[in-house]
Amino acid sequence: MSVRTRFAPSPTGYLHIGGARTALFNWLYARKHGGRFILRIEDTDRERSTRESVNAILEGMTWMGLDYDEGPHFQTERFPRYREVIQRLLDEGKAYRCYCTKEELEAMRQAQMARKEKPRYDGRCRHRSEPRPGVEPVIRFRNPDEGAVIIDDLVRGRVVFDNKELDDLVIARSDGTPTYNLTVVVDDLDMGLTHVLRGDDHLNNTPRQINIMRALGAEPPQYAHVPMILGEDGSRLSKRHGAVSVLEYREQGYLPEALLNYLVRLGWAHGDQEIFTVDEMTELFDIKDINKSASTFNPDKLLWLNHQYLMRAEPQHVANHLRWHLGKLGIDPAEAGPDPVAVVVAQRERCKTLREMAANSAFFYQDFEQYEEKAAKKNFKPSAVAPLQKLHEGFQSLADWEQEGLHRVVVETSETLGLKLGKVAQPLRVALAGTAISPPIDVTLYLLGREKTLNRIAAAIEYIEKNIANP
Structure with missing residues (x-):
C-alpha cells in the first residue's frame, strides 16, 4: 500500500506555526515511505476564505520547500461531489432532513443543561417524513445508536468513543452547502488517504468522520493526532508568543531549513540530536517518536538554531536568501558591490538572522x-x-x-x-x-x-x- 498523506489548511488567515508543523509531519511521512503528499484547500467558509490567504499558504509552502505531489485541490470546486454523497446518504436512510428552528434548538439546549445533561441534538426529526412549511431544513447524519468507535491512534494509542455520546451532526446547512465533517470525509476517501496526521484539536471530530466513512462502506485511514504547541507561559500558542505567519519568519531573516528543523523538534525527537538536515529529517522521522504531551514554543531556541544554520550551511545557499533581504533594502547586489557569497562568509559568525546580515552589510553596496x-x-x-x-x-x-x-x-x-x-x-x-x-x-x-x-x-x-x- 502506497502511503498518501495530506495537508488541508483553511484559507481564512495566514499559514502559522501549528499548520506548518502539520504540513511538515505529513510531508516527511510521505517522503520517507516513497508516498504522495497532497495539498487540499478547505475553502468552504466563503465569508472568511480569501485569495490572499490562499496565496500566503502557497507561498509559505514554497518557501519552506514542502512540495506537494497533487493539488492544490479546492473544496469549493467539489460541491457537486458532496451533493452526490449527501443524496446517497438520504436515499439509504443514513441521513435525514431536520426542520428544527434555531429557537427550538436553543430551548432544547437550555433544558438539557438545566437537567445537567450534555447538550446535544436529541434526534426529534429522525422519523419526520413531512416537510415543515416556511423552514428550510438542514441535513443530519444518522449516527449509530449503539456500539463504540475505536481509534487506534498512532500517537495517543487506543481511544474509545461511545456512540451514545455522539449526536446527529449537521452535514449540510439549510442553504445546501456541506459542512466540514462531510467534506473532509468525502475528500479523504476520494483522495485515497492512508494516513491523517493532524492536531489533537480534531480528535473529537474523528469518531464522527469514521462513522460517516463506514456508512459509505469505506474503512478509515490511520489517524495520528499530534499534541498542541503551547506558549512559554503554558497557554495556547498565539501571536504574542510568536505564532505569526510563516512568511513573517522569512521577513525576520530565518532560513527555511532552520524553521523546519525547529518545527520537527516541536513534538518529535531522535535521541539528543538537535540539528538535522532535511534529508536526515526525512530518513529518521517516525510517527511513533512523536511526543504525547504538548510542546512549548521557544523563540530563543529558534534564533539559536537559525544562527547555527547560517554558520553551517553552504554560503551559496545562504547568499540566495540574503539577496532577497538585500532587495528589501533597495539593494540590487548584481549591480555593484561584492558577491553576496563572500558577504555571507564574512558576516555569518556575528549575525543571527539574514535581516541582520543584510542591514549590517548594506554599507558594502550603498x-x-x-x-x-x-x-x-x-x-x-x-x-x-x-x-x-x-x-x-x-x-x-x-x-x-x-x-x-x-x-x-x-x-x-x-x-x-x-x-x-x-x-x-x-x-x-x-x-x-x-x-x-x-x-x-x-x-x-x-x-x-x-x-x-x-x-x-x-x-x-x-x-x-x-x-x-x-x-
Missing part, C-alpha cells in the same frame, strides 16, 4: 548618510586625521587589491605612526562602515573595493576637519 553618533564621537578625534591620511596614501599606491596587501598597509601605518593597531583600525572601520562594527578590517577593505574605500576615507577626513578639528 553609501550611508551619516555616521553612527557614538562610534564617530569615540573614534573621530583630531588625532585620527593623520592615520587616515596615511592609510589613504597606502591604499592608493597598492597595485593589487588583495587582503594580504591591505592588511600590510594597516599594520605599517600603525608602526610608522607609533600607534596601537586599534587607534588606526577603528577610525578606518567607522570611515568605511559608518559604525564601529564590521568584519575584520582587511576583509572589509577587500569587499568594499578600492574606489569606495578611498572615497570614504577622504569623506571621513573632511568630516573630522570640518566638524571636530575645527568646530
Whole structure:
C-alpha cells in the first residue's frame, strides 16, 4: 500500500506555526515511505476564505520547500461531489432532513443543561417524513445508536468513543452547502488517504468522520493526532508568543531549513540530536517518536538554531536568501558591490538572522548618510586625521587589491605612526562602515573595493576637519 498523506489548511488567515508543523509531519511521512503528499484547500467558509490567504499558504509552502505531489485541490470546486454523497446518504436512510428552528434548538439546549445533561441534538426529526412549511431544513447524519468507535491512534494509542455520546451532526446547512465533517470525509476517501496526521484539536471530530466513512462502506485511514504547541507561559500558542505567519519568519531573516528543523523538534525527537538536515529529517522521522504531551514554543531556541544554520550551511545557499533581504533594502547586489557569497562568509559568525546580515552589510553596496553618533564621537578625534591620511596614501599606491596587501598597509601605518593597531583600525572601520562594527578590517577593505574605500576615507577626513578639528 502506497502511503498518501495530506495537508488541508483553511484559507481564512495566514499559514502559522501549528499548520506548518502539520504540513511538515505529513510531508516527511510521505517522503520517507516513497508516498504522495497532497495539498487540499478547505475553502468552504466563503465569508472568511480569501485569495490572499490562499496565496500566503502557497507561498509559505514554497518557501519552506514542502512540495506537494497533487493539488492544490479546492473544496469549493467539489460541491457537486458532496451533493452526490449527501443524496446517497438520504436515499439509504443514513441521513435525514431536520426542520428544527434555531429557537427550538436553543430551548432544547437550555433544558438539557438545566437537567445537567450534555447538550446535544436529541434526534426529534429522525422519523419526520413531512416537510415543515416556511423552514428550510438542514441535513443530519444518522449516527449509530449503539456500539463504540475505536481509534487506534498512532500517537495517543487506543481511544474509545461511545456512540451514545455522539449526536446527529449537521452535514449540510439549510442553504445546501456541506459542512466540514462531510467534506473532509468525502475528500479523504476520494483522495485515497492512508494516513491523517493532524492536531489533537480534531480528535473529537474523528469518531464522527469514521462513522460517516463506514456508512459509505469505506474503512478509515490511520489517524495520528499530534499534541498542541503551547506558549512559554503554558497557554495556547498565539501571536504574542510568536505564532505569526510563516512568511513573517522569512521577513525576520530565518532560513527555511532552520524553521523546519525547529518545527520537527516541536513534538518529535531522535535521541539528543538537535540539528538535522532535511534529508536526515526525512530518513529518521517516525510517527511513533512523536511526543504525547504538548510542546512549548521557544523563540530563543529558534534564533539559536537559525544562527547555527547560517554558520553551517553552504554560503551559496545562504547568499540566495540574503539577496532577497538585500532587495528589501533597495539593494540590487548584481549591480555593484561584492558577491553576496563572500558577504555571507564574512558576516555569518556575528549575525543571527539574514535581516541582520543584510542591514549590517548594506554599507558594502550603498553609501550611508551619516555616521553612527557614538562610534564617530569615540573614534573621530583630531588625532585620527593623520592615520587616515596615511592609510589613504597606502591604499592608493597598492597595485593589487588583495587582503594580504591591505592588511600590510594597516599594520605599517600603525608602526610608522607609533600607534596601537586599534587607534588606526577603528577610525578606518567607522570611515568605511559608518559604525564601529564590521568584519575584520582587511576583509572589509577587500569587499568594499578600492574606489569606495578611498572615497570614504577622504569623506571621513573632511568630516573630522570640518566638524571636530575645527568646530
